[in-house]
Amino acid sequence: MVFNPYWNVPNSITKRDILPKVRRSRSYLRRHNYEVLRSWGSSEKININSIPYNLLASNKFPYRLRQKPGKKNALGLYKFNIPNTQSIYLHDTSYPVLFNKHERALSSGCVRVLESKSLALALLQYSGRSESQFNMFSRSKxxxxxxxxxxxxxxxxxxxxxxxxxxxxxxxxxxxxxxxxREQQNKMSLISAYNNN
Structure with missing residues (x-):
């Protein structure tokens, strides 16, 4: 479990969602607390103003983006890692109003948790830690x-x-x-066709 997580933005989201906004205004990254890092294997920070405009194109951007912890962070204040091969995890959100929407398929694969603070406290207590430890971790930046x-x-x-x-x-x-x-329907059609022959 991570308190105040960084968000390492997947390349697909960087290219599809963020870079078009950056091309319109480089200050978008600063306003939303993003850092530009040299690569996935590096923590060297790059000044966005030093990047030539042509590298801001989706197919040419050689860097990675990371959003700093805080209230604007897309993951919110809590991240819950779970073992899996697709890098899927549970997390809080900086936009709790999204839970009021009827159609909530707004994620790129991870799972927002409505009562993330309650889940974080429950997991820590289940693991033998106290509520005062939880409060200390939560207050810390x-x-x-x-x-x-x-x-x-x-x-x-x-x-x-x-x-x-x-x-x-x-x-x-x-x-x-x-x-x-649809996949299930196609499988059932194949099974039905096979059984009728």
């Missing part, structure tokens, strides 16, 4: 990674649903953004 007690693993299951029944018995539908339903 320092980025701090806390490894949870290895003997107390917490299983994380992420499910994908485009339809479900709520507590009132009403069916709810959401847009199938990953097109998993």
């Amino acid at each position: 320092k980025t701090r990674t806390i490894r949870l007690n290895k003997s107390k693993k917490v299983p994380v299951e992420i499910i994908y649903q485009s339809a479900w029944i709520n507590d009132d018995g009403e069916v709810n539908y959401r847009f199938d953004i990953y097109e998993y339903d």
Whole structure:
């Protein structure tokens, strides 16, 4: 678990979302607390004004972006790492109003947590740390990674649903953004065709 995380911006988001804004105004990075670093293997900071304009094109940008911790950080104040091969993690958000939207598929793959502060406290307490330690970590502006007690693993299951029944018995539908339903439908068609032959 990380308190006050940096956000290492994936290349796809840098190219698709951020660089077009930077091309319009280089001050975009400063206003949103981004740093330009030499590469993924380097922590050397590059002054945005020293970068030639032509390198701000999506296909030519050789650097990486990192957003500094704080209230503007896209990950919010808490990041929860989970073991997986796709670099997916859970995190807080600097825009909690997004939870009020009906359509909330606004992420690029990671998972925003509505009650992230409560989850952070619960995980620390489960791992044997006190609420006063949690408060100390939360008040600090320092980025701090806390490894949870290895003997107390917490299983994380992420499910994908485009339809479900709520507590009132009403069916709810959401847009199938990953097109998993279509994949399932295609598989079922193939199985049905195979079984009918």
